[in-house]
Amino acid sequence: MLRLPLLARGCLVSTSSTDTVPGENEASANPLLAMQGLPAFAEIRPEHVAPAVAAIVARSRQILQGLESDDSDGWDALMLPLEEIDILFEYGWSPVEHLLSVASTDELRAAHEAVLSQIVELRLQLRQSEPLYRRLLRLREHRDIAAAEARRRIVERMIQSAEQSGIGLQGDQRVRFNEIQQQLSQLATDFSNHVLDATKAxxxxxxxxxxxxxxxxxxxxxxxxxxxxxxxxxxxxxxxxxxxxxxxxxxxxxxxxxxxxxxxxxxxxxxxxxxxxxASAGALDNGPLIERILQLRREQARLLGYDCYADLSLSQKMAGDVAAVQQMFDRLLQASFDRAKKELEELSSTAVEQGQDGPLAHWDIAYWAERLREQRFSFTDEQLRPYFSLDRVLDGLFGLCERLFGIRVQRAADAVSVWDPDVRFYEVMNDAGTRIAGFFLDPYSRPANKRPGAWMNDCIGRSVTVRGTRLPVAHLICNSTPPAGGKPALMTFREVETLFHEFGHGLQHMLTTVDERDAAGICGVEWDAVELPSQFMESWCLHRDTLMQMARHYETGAVLPEELYMKLREARTFRAASQMLRQLQFGMIDMALHHGYDPDGGETVFDVERRVLSITSLIPPLPENRFLCSFAHIFAGGYAAGYYSYKWAEVLSADAFAAFEEVGLEDAEGLQRTGRKFWDTVLALGGSQHPLQVFRAFRGRDPDPAALLKQSGL
Structure with a gap:
């Protein structure tokens, strides 16, 4: 098959023969062992997984043994071999995990499950290597990183990772810690599979x-x-x-x-x-998995010297401690609760006026909210949908990025191996016409084999070493409405916002200028700052020039009428307090489960949920409500004791967008100048600096929460 020129013509430089995993024949027979270019997704089969994992585990252990027997100092002596291990995982394992999310089959799941313990064991072996840890401690004091902040942060994070992976544990404690890691990895996989299967069933x-x-x-x-x-x-x-x-x-x-x-x-x-x-009954019941996950996380944290998992999680984040998160919760809850009560009263009045008997139930909220919005603003989502065909929306998104950052996005001319016929591949060019990145876009819902939600994953990370330059490639995954009935894919405005959101993540991955892989793009960015670019990009959906460029009727080409545009803007803060309250519920439930909850006590996880909802929800939950059983963000994703990150980063993103408002959203030169500054700081610096330092470099001051309250109409 054809490989993408972006990577095949030297932009991704293959390592020397001593660095490759398999022989040529083995690599050609198994796409997971190619180790160059783009992953050959269409060619990957379940039977490729076990031999690929065996090969990358063997080669990784060989590299580790070499590092443990070598006492050389300096950055390259330690980091280049470790990057080779990263590349082995990037090509031999990450595509398998990616396919589980977007093209899952029973056979692939079985192949994944059969080797998962080997992967977890290898990762623990790397992080618990005492010779490697000692070399990291020496490297922290070495001249190679004395004046290089990105390298210092990488080394500090690797030391912290080793310490939080049990390097300081001995004997039975380390054995138990490793057992916990194996179990948590399997439980997360099972949780995700159960949600997918239950949704599909x-x-x-x-x-x-x-x-x-x-x-x-x-x-x-x-x-x-x-x-x-x-x-x-x-x-x-x-x-x-x-x-x-x-x-x-x-x-x-x-x-x-x-x-x-x-x-x-x-x-x-x-x-x-x-x-x-x-996912709350029978063979797919995630309830027992949740209890076990929380028990194991708590035990893991205590083995490492933390009181609870939230303390462990926040030690790696911008917020720093639970008190800072709770302070944010309290401020936003105070700002939104009374307003949300009034919003609910408005809905109730609307329902009564239009003939509903009885009080509002959970299944009435969205229905009457839409009726009230239609009544107040005289438009519906369905009136907007014909103006948002996917291709037009992409044109608007890419046009915005060209105006702000000077980049150009274009569909790849050559064929690229994909996991579904609807998947597309794009190249990103700078203002000089040089390729700097690429991304896969998987836009549509496929409930039979694709997990719900939207996300960005890195496919290939950027790095520049003596071996050459590797350009970043991203996966952008949405679950938008697919084409149907002979019509193109027509999006709701919320689906448009979701696409912009995920592209914001992609921009941070693709526009990084950091040469060290472990600090490039999203790598090394504190989790509660990683949503800044994504939520920042959402704010542009209502920018007049951007919206008018993409909002054209799919049949006539007519631009969205000015009247509809103004109504859409007016509706921006419609029920904003209720939406704020909903996100606070998720974040507060997550924190309560990982901070104050004792899995071995008298409360169940559902008791904890109800306790939080008693102070944040305006309608009592259903007795049988089992939302937690599908809360994959915190039980199968990276948001455990971290869901608050959405609101934390929204403070940053609202303030960042305010910088563009201050220069004038119709001032093309001002937007371009500010956009370039945003690229040079937030997007370019990745994890090479602390996010507060990066924000200060962009705004010249600390973030101001008032910008979020203003943006939300609160």
Whole structure:
């Protein structure tokens, strides 16, 4: 297959023959052992996993043995071999984990599970190597890093990582610590798989047109297409958007619009109850996994000398301690709670006026919020959708980046190996026309084999060493509404914001100028600052020039009417307090579970959730609510005792966007000048400096929370 010129023509320099893992024949037979270019995703099979892992584990141990027997000082002597191990993981293992998220199969899961313990064991062996640790301690004092802040931060983080990976533990304590790591890794994988399987397993078929009353055309097309896919597999008859049948699923492009538009209150209740009880019963029950995960995290933290897992987690973050996080929670809760109560009262009045009997239930909130928004601003999401075709939105996004940063984004001319036909690959050029990065874009929902949500992962990290330059490549993953009924992919405005959000993460990964891999892009950025670029990019969705460039009717090419644009802007802070409260709930539940909760005490995790909701929720939760069983952010992702990061970073991002407002959002030269400064600081410096130092370099001062409250209308 063809390789991308960006990487195949020397931008990714392969290492010498002594550095490669397999022989040429082995590499050609197993795409996970290629170690150069882009991963050959379309060629990767479950049977490739075990031999690839065996090869990279063997080579990594060989490198480690060499490092442990060598006593050389200096940066290159230690870091170049360690980077080679990173590259082995990047090519031989990361593609497997990526495919589990975007193209999962039972066979791939089994292959992954069979070797996972080997990967965890190797990582622990690296972090618990005492000779390696001693060399890191010496390197911290070496002249090679005396004047290089990025290198100093890398070494300090590696020392901290070793210490938090049990380097100081001996005997039975280390054995137990390693057992915990193995179990946590498997539990996280199981948790994620359960959510995917539970989401995929539930569906509801509707055959009566009255049942889909209120469904917008896009939802009818989507649910008819879901029926048709199922019918094709079973030999049934295809559906039409007009006549049905319609298949309801729990993936977000179906669930979200249904809750907003279905006039059938019983249907909304049925779907809502199914959604909040996913992965909470039978073989897919994540409840026991949650309890076990929290027990093991607490034990892990105490083995390392911390009182609780939150203290361990926050030792690596910008906030520093639980008190700082709680202070933020308190301020935002105080600013939003009373306003959110008024917003709920408005919804209740709207529901009564339009004939609903009885108090508002959870499955009524989105429906009546959409009715109130239509009433107040005289537009609907469905009126906007025809103006946001994916290709037009991408044009607007890329045009914005060209105006702010001087970069150009273009579809790769040559074929690239992808995991699904809808996946695209793009190249990023600087203002001189030189390729500096690339990214895969996987835009659409595929509930059968792709986990829900949206995320950015690094595919290849940037580094510059004596061996050459490796350019960064990102994975940008969304779950937007796919094309259906002969129409292109038409996005909701929230899906547009999500795309901008993930592209913000991608920009930090791709526009880094740091040469050291472990501080380039998102690497080494404190977790509670990593959402700054993503949430910053979301703020541009309502910028007039940006919006008007991408908001064009997919059939006529007509620009979004000015009246609709103004209404969209006016609606920006609609129910902002309620949205703030919802995010605070997630963050406070996460912190309560990892800070004050005793897994061996009398409370259950659901008791903790209800306790937090008693002070943050305006409607009591359902007794059977099991939202935690699908809260993958904290049980299968990187947000354990860290979900607060979204709000913490939103303070930073709102203040960063205010810098552009101050120069004038219509001042092209001012925007370009400020955009370049944003690139030179926030995007370029990655993890090479502390995020507060980076923010000060951009804004000239510490962040001001007032910017977020102003942006939220609070």
């Amino acid at each position: 539930w569906s509801l078929n509707l055959t009566d047109a009255e049942s889909v009353s209120g469904f917008p055309e896009s939802l009818r097309r989507l649910t008819a297409a879901a029926w048709s896919r199922a019918a094709e597999n079973s030999g049934g008859t295809a559906a039409t958007a007009e006549q049905g049948p319609w298949r309801i699923t729990l993936d977000q492009p179906c669930f979200g619009p249904l809750m907003e538009h279905s006039r059938d209150r019983n249907l909304r209740e049925t779907v809502y109850r199914a959604y909040v009880t996913r």
